[in-house]
Amino acid sequence: MSELPFNSTSYYHLLSEHKLMGCRNKTSGKFYLPPRPMCTTSYSSDMEWEQVSGKGEIIAFTVITVAPTHMIEAGYSRENPYCAAIVRLQEGPAISAQILGVDLSMPEEAIKIGTPVQATFIERGEGPAKRTYLAFEVVQ
Amino acid sequence: MAVKKLKRGVALVGAGMTPFGTFPGLNTRDLFVQAFQEMRASVDKGFDPKDIEALVIGNYSSTMFEGQNFMAPYVADAVGLTPIPASRVECACASSGLALRQAIMTIGSGLADVVLVGGLEKESDLPIARVTDVLATASDSIYENPAGFTFPGLYALLATAYMHRYGATPETFMRIAIKNHENGVLNPKAQFGARIADIMVSKQKAAAKRGKPVPQWDSELDFLKDDQANPAIAWPMRLFDCSPVSDGAVSLLLVAEEIASSFTDKPLHIIGYGQGSDVPTYERESLTTIKAARIAAEQAYATAGVTPKDIKVCEVHDCFTIAELIAIEDLGFFKPGEGYKAIEEGLTSRLGPRPINSSGGLKSKGHPVGATGAGQVVEVFKQMRGEAGPRQVPGDLNLGLTHNLGGSGMAAIVHIFERRQ
Numbered sequence: 001m002s003e004l005p006f007n008s009t010s011y012y013h014l015l016s017e018h019k020l021m022g023c024r025n026k027t028s029g030k031f032y033l034p035p036r037p038m039c040t041t042s043y044s045s046d047m048e049w050e051q052v053s054g055k056g057e058i059i060a061f062t063v064i065t066v067a068p069t070h071m072i073e074a075g076y077s078r079e080n081p082y083c084a085a086i087v088r089l090q091e092g093p094a095i096s097a098q099i100l101g102v103d104l105s106m107p108e109e110a111i112k113i114g115t116p117v118q119a120t121f122i123e124r125g126e127g128p129a130k131r132t133y134l135a136f137e138v139v140q
Numbered sequence: 141m142a143v144k145k146l147k148r149g150v151a152l153v154g155a156g157m158t159p160f161g162t163f164p165g166l167n168t169r170d171l172f173v174q175a176f177q178e179m180r181a182s183v184d185k186g187f188d189p190k191d192i193e194a195l196v197i198g199n200y201s202s203t204m205f206e207g208q209n210f211m212a213p214y215v216a217d218a219v220g221l222t223p224i225p226a227s228r229v230e231c232a233c234a235s236s237g238l239a240l241r242q243a244i245m246t247i248g249s250g251l252a253d254v255v256l257v258g259g260l261e262k263e264s265d266l267p268i269a270r271v272t273d274v275l276a277t278a279s280d281s282i283y284e285n286p287a288g289f290t291f292p293g294l295y296a297l298l299a300t301a302y303m304h305r306y307g308a309t310p311e312t313f314m315r316i317a318i319k320n321h322e323n324g325v326l327n328p329k330a331q332f333g334a335r336i337a338d339i340m341v342s343k344q345k346a347a348a349k350r351g352k353p354v355p356q357w358d359s360e361l362d363f364l365k366d367d368q369a370n371p372a373i374a375w376p377m378r379l380f381d382c383s384p385v386s387d388g389a390v391s392l393l394l395v396a397e398e399i400a401s402s403f404t405d406k407p408l409h410i411i412g413y414g415q416g417s418d419v420p421t422y423e424r425e426s427l428t429t430i431k432a433a434r435i436a437a438e439q440a441y442a443t444a445g446v447t448p449k450d451i452k453v454c455e456v457h458d459c460f461t462i463a464e465l466i467a468i469e470d471l472g473f474f475k476p477g478e479g480y481k482a483i484e485e486g487l488t489s490r491l492g493p494r495p496i497n498s499s500g501g502l503k504s505k506g507h508p509v510g511a512t513g514a515g516q517v518v519e520v521f522k523q524m525r526g527e528a529g530p531r532q533v534p535g536d537l538n539l540g541l542t543h544n545l546g547g548s549g550m551a552a553i554v555h556i557f558e559r560r561q
Binding site for chain 1: 269272273276280282283284285286287288289290292293296297298299300301304310371372373374375376377420421422423427
């Protein structure tokens, strides 16, 4: 683990192993998720990996009906929209991700800020194009 | 800390723009020539373009839209300005707000007395899906885009956060669209210069002509709440909450304050200037404000020595309706959480106490991203000089402000203009 550089490539590599991981700066104690190669408080690069619980809550969201190309390729459309959100993790940082398991037909009534969610992982693409994406599911 | 200011004053003496819209067969150079000619005609006492000492253009992505990178010298050539220094700056939708700022600094430093500012974008050559993808390259390609975000989606985040915190509803956003279309109808340069009510009538006529059932709506709000007429793009942002895909170009002439009187008796002195930056949406402490804009506004008010209540006319960056709501709070016109009430009470209408976006804003006038910031300045120039025709804001408009955002609000540029005669 210690040989992985503290950057986005490693973050997505770890996601592909279904691990949601950030890094803590040993000088400042500040925790970063996504990981960074340098602490922007202490300017130190003395980092260590830390896995998070994956628990968090929705702090802002949208239901996207006009999707970008890569989401259309993943099967989304006006008839099949998706919820994208920012989730604040229990450990402090917040991250952008898709939200699964919510009723998309009436967002105003069905999706609430503050809803507790749990991290999950989505696999898309085949062979070398296969990639793992972070998502969250509503905690029932 | 002491306010850091320019070493000498800078004045705006000319401003011109193309209409904003879609113009097949015209490239950015063609559009810029049109804007340049209108700017020349706007300089009251005339001038010789050979006196221009530098060109700064704002352009988001002719690289991807037109397959032409390195646009500055081509634009300089198109208006016969070579061999002067020609520079292009890029700051997403704040590109020409930044070009203006760089031109101000060029004159303020003493390196030049006469500088031409350009803003240009040609988006409509690409199919709409490709345009969306090009615009999306300004959001975070590592962490936001993989989650499925689009620009309407990022601003929709701010909208849901604002609604949750303060109690605004999607109807608040619809009222902003209605107001901006109301203003745009009076602007001959506007891409969608039609009232929502006019758009309703044209949809009814189109349905009747095709022999389809004619849709009926009780009001503009009723129309905007109709999922068929006004579909969601990224809830709660619907079609009529979004600025359009546009082509357009703008040209501004800046000079050192001490020579302004040889160009015009009605220069606008650029007395306030500020620029800020911020982190991507997921890293922000608050999603109900755009910190970069607050920082830029604080600097602009401090350099100008004025307060929000002194501003008489104002163009804000309403790329999406929620952005206008947040802008009027970030600029200090209304307290956080109270802007939506002001909108519902009609305070921001053209004839109200706090007129916002008399041009129609990005929503109605159009949003050719790299031309937008400079385009806002054209409106303030016309309004403050009493040249806005039927959409003239009443009163003695001695102070004007422009608010230009880049991306999801990761950049913001604010300028304050003063007319002294």
